[in-house]
Amino acid sequence: xxxxxxxxxxxxxxxxxxxxxxxxxxxxxxxxxxxxxxxxxxxxxxxxxxxxxxxxxxxxxxxxxxxxxxxxxxxxxxxxxxxxxxxxxxxxxxxxxxxxxxxxxxxxxxxxxxxxxxxxxxxxxxxxxxxxxxxxxxxxxxxxxxxxxxxxxxxxxxxxxxxxxxxxxxxxxxxxxxxxxxxxxxxxxxxxxxxxxxxxxxxxxxxxxxxxxxxxxxxxxxxxxxxxxxxxxxxxxxxxxxxxxxxxx
Numbered sequence: 275x276x277x278x279x280x281x282x283x284x285x286x287x288x289x290x291x292x293x294x295x296x297x298x299x300x301x302x303x304x305x306x307x308x309x310x311x312x313x314x315x316x317x318x319x320x321x322x323x324x325x326x327x328x329x330x331x332x333x334x335x336x337x338x339x340x341x342x343x344x345x346x347x348x349x350x351x352x353x354x355x356x357x358x359x360x361x362x363x364x365x366x367x368x369x370x371x372x373x374x375x376x377x378x379x380x381x382x383x384x385x386x387x388x389x390x391x392x393x394x395x396x397x398x399x400x401x402x403x404x405x406x407x408x409x410x411x412x413x414x415x416x417x418x419x420x421x422x423x424x425x426x427x428x429x430x431x432x433x434x435x436x437x438x439x440x441x442x443x444x445x446x447x448x449x450x451x452x453x454x455x456x457x458x459x460x461x462x463x464x465x466x467x468x469x470x471x472x473x474x475x476x477x478x479x480x481x482x483x484x485x486x487x488x489x490x491x492x493x494x495x496x497x498x499x500x501x502x503x504x505x506x507x508x509x510x511x512x513x514x515x516x517x518x519x520x521x522x523x
Contacts, residue, residue: 297474311326343402363514469485
């Protein structure tokens with residue numbers, strides 16, 4: 275049990291929220307507009323003729339070439355050996371300047387030899403961060419550098435992959451895992467499909483940050499549920515942005 279919690283201290287749980295690069299398709303640089311239309315033809319499923327760029331607002335945010343990172347939520351456990359309690363410290367990075375946001379996140383990754391963990395992180399969060407960093411001229415920090423590394427040298431965990439148990443065709447939403455493990459939902463007043471509207475039209479970054487932090491906590495709790503240690507283990511949630519504590523079981 276002690277070894278598990280010692281290793282747990284090195285895991286950085288994270289979640290990113292993304293939005294389209296601009297509010298409107300017409301605001302993109304001309305070359306990028308042309309590339310989006312090519313992408314749009316590949317992803318459209320209707321035979322109805324629409325105006326060019328009609329899918330941009332709803333779909334661009336999930337593609338790193340046409341989107342941007344609007345916030346990065348992170349969290350990590352601290353094992354209190356004396357009290358046999360866990361503290362989970364979380365924080366959200368957000369900045370009007372995406373490059374500055376990514377630089378702040380990079381500085382955190384360079385503080386220690388983190389193991390990164392996200393839900394569907396290997397398919398989305400990790401590659402998206404890498405692509406946006408390079409587009410913004412930010413050198414990749416060591417935890418995100420996978421080129422030339424052997425599989426066992428890449429310190430990436432993915433709760434969705436862990437739940438597959440080798441079933442490569444299986445996709446499971448984080449919300450479904452939270453439901454089956456009895457973990458409170460992170461989708462109370464916002465979900466991923468509403469982030470673009472909340473960011474561009476409502477200008478409510480704080481709402482997105484709170485949603486992002488809840489996803490980070492849910493991911494961490496799902497990871498713990500996959501590695502049961504004690505039914506009565508208490509987890510103290512500490513939001514570093516708010517400088518206040520919230521006790522939860």
